[in-house]
Structure formats: C-alpha cells, structure tokens
Amino acid sequence: MPTFELGPNQYGKAETRLVRVERAAGGDRITDLNVSVALRGDLAASHLTGDNAAVLPTDTQKNTVYAFAREHGIAGAEGFAARLAEHFVATQPAIHEARVSIEEYPWSPVDAAHTFRRDGGEVRTAVVHHGPYGTQTVSGVKGLVLLKTTGSEFHGYVKDRYTTLPETRDRILATSVDATWRGLEGCPDPAAARAALVEAFADTYSYALQQTLFAMGSRVLQRCPEVVEVRLSLPNRHHFLVDLAPFGLDNPNEVYHAADRPYGLIEGVVRRDGVEIPEEVAWTF
Numbered sequence: 001m002p003t004f005e006l007g008p009n010q011y012g013k014a015e016t017r018l019v020r021v022e023r024a025a026g027g028d029r030i031t032d033l034n035v036s037v038a039l040r041g042d043l044a045a046s047h048l049t050g051d052n053a054a055v056l057p058t059d060t061q062k063n064t065v066y067a068f069a070r071e072h073g074i075a076g077a078e079g080f081a082a083r084l085a086e087h088f089v090a091t092q093p094a095i096h097e098a099r100v101s102i103e104e105y106p107w108s109p110v111d112a113a114h115t116f117r118r119d120g121g122e123v124r125t126a127v128v129h130h131g132p133y134g135t136q137t138v139s140g141v142k143g144l145v146l147l148k149t150t151g152s153e154f155h156g157y158v159k160d161r162y163t164t165l166p167e168t169r170d171r172i173l174a175t176s177v178d179a180t181w182r183g184l185e186g187c188p189d190p191a192a193a194r195a196a197l198v199e200a201f202a203d204t205y206s207y208a209l210q211q212t213l214f215a216m217g218s219r220v221l222q223r224c225p226e227v228v229e230v231r232l233s234l235p236n237r238h239h240f241l242v243d244l245a246p247f248g249l250d251n252p253n254e255v256y257h258a259a260d261r262p263y264g265l266i267e268g269v270v271r272r273d274g275v276e277i278p279e280e281v282a283w284t285f
C-alpha cells in the first residue's frame, strides 16, 4: 500500500483588488493595488483531515486588507505589505510565515480635482516575506516600456553558417523592463530606483542590450545605497528596418517593422561588490 506525505504548502487570498481614495481639497489621490496574501505554518491538519482549527479563512484575509487600508492608510506598497504580513504572523499562532505580494497600478491626475488617467501598462511591485528570518522586501517594476531611436549598435558577434543578421551601427533599442531590487534593511525608495533604470537606459550608448542591462542595474546600485541586488529581465523588442527598395524607395532609418515575437530575452543580476547578501527568501513549489 503506497503512502503519501504532505509537502510544502501555503494558502491565502490572491488578487484582492483595492482602490483607496484620499480626498483632499487640492485634488484627490488614488492608490490602486492588487494584493495577494500567502500564509505558511502548522496547516497540515486542514490538508490531511479537513480540520480547520488553525485556518484563518482567506475571506478574512481579504477583509483585513480592506480594513487596514482604512485604519492605517497605505503610504507605500512595501509598508502596507509589511504591516499585513506582520499582522498575520503576530495574531495567528499557527502561522509562522507570511508573504504579501502587491502590484500597484499607477494613475496620474488629468486635472487638479478628481479625474485620473491610467499610466500605460506599467506596474510597480512589492513582495514582503515575514517570518523567523525577519522581514525581507523585494521591490520592482514590470512592463516599463522604453525605446531609443538611436545610440545603439550591434556588431562583432559570432557568425556561423546559420547567421543572417546584418551588423548595425545604428538601430532602435527597445525593451519592456521587468526589474526587482532589494536592500539589506528598510525599503529602498522605489521611485529613485525606477528613475535610475530609465536614466541609464537613456544615457548609455549601447553596443548590446546586455551592456545596457548592466548599466541599468549599476545605476540603481549607485543611486540607492540601500540596494544590494538588482535583477533585470529585458526582452529585446526588435525593430527591423523595412526593405523599401522593391518600391523604388530608400529607407534611411525611418520605417521599421516592430516585431512582437520571437524576441531576444536578456536577463541578469547586478550585485554590490564586497557586501554579504542575505539569501533571498522565495517560496516555490
């Protein structure tokens, strides 16, 4: 008779959508979040026998997210996530670790009163793990789309019998930045890190997206002294010059085909030298 055992497990309310309005005479402000809670602890009984004595319902977790937004405000995704994570561990004897992941959707005011415009597809991210190891915060940005029309070359690469790509001394460089960064203590300023990414993409003369990746990660480390590690995932959004010769037209770097796939995917981690970086807490299955 085969026997089975329960492996790692976690549970929680995923994707609680929360919009908070701060009403003010000078113009309202909104915070638009997608909050996911995951809890770990002594939860085997629920899985093995259906004994829910240690289970804080996911519905209650969702209510806690809304109640905390009212009681404590939000004041930054990282702080809000940490407050929630600490609450679940502090108040539930069976819960030893909590992870709160937040996606924040940025909105800009279109007037000085109460109308807003969603800022493209860009998302801010914050993930807080809280447990016996303390509190670890990983901040980030997803879908930050950047493009430069020049200042990018690509040549000198390996050529074999399958290579058709022409070398270029002038190309469009475009990407959609997914980045995370973490610090040794406290939570680094997410706006400063984001600004550093954009600035380095813009002012780095690029011979490869790989080089731009390192420059972007390095700039975050320069600008944010608390950050020890930056992870970047950069799809190369290829823009191919269209051959207009069949129509009797030249194409002096003007008309491009923006290909959506396949795309090169350049990924890497940039770390601060000589600093002991604590192992990242990441729950996986």
Ligand SMILES: O=c1[nH]c(=O)c2[nH]c(=O)[nH]c2[nH]1
Binding pocket: 154, 165, 207, 208, 209, 210, 236, 264
């Ligand atoms: O910046 C680039 N890096 C590459 O590795 C690569 N490969 C490719 O086909 N184009 C590019 N561009």
